[in-house]
Amino acid sequence: MLPHDDKPWAKSLARAVICLTIVALACLTYFLQSRDMLHIPEIVGIFLLFLTIVPPNLAVLYPWLLTGKPAQTNNRVPKSTAR
Numbered sequence: 001m002l003p004h005d006d007k008p009w010a011k012s013l014a015r016a017v018i019c020l021t022i023v024a025l026a027c028l029t030y031f032l033q034s035r036d037m038l039h040i041p042e043i044v045g046i047f048l049l050f051l052t053i054v055p056p057n058l059a060v061l062y063p064w065l066l067t068g069k070p071a072q073t074n075n076r077v078p079k080s081t082a083r
Helices: 010-034 040-061
Strands: none
Touching: 010 040
16 A cells, blocks of 8 residues: 555555554553553553554555645546547
């Protein structure tokens, strides 16, 4: 999944991945806190997991974050009339 792919399922999958990642990391944080095992290395690891998963999926949802200008939604090439 690249930011300029025109896959119809890419945006919904990216939204689902972001939501599930946030929920899973929150559950992991709660579990580690309840077991009194949440220390600085674990917090850094959770933050790095967040940074690994969420920004590429945000780039799929909002491609202009990478380029600075809004991308066109219709990138299809018209069919040639020459035969």
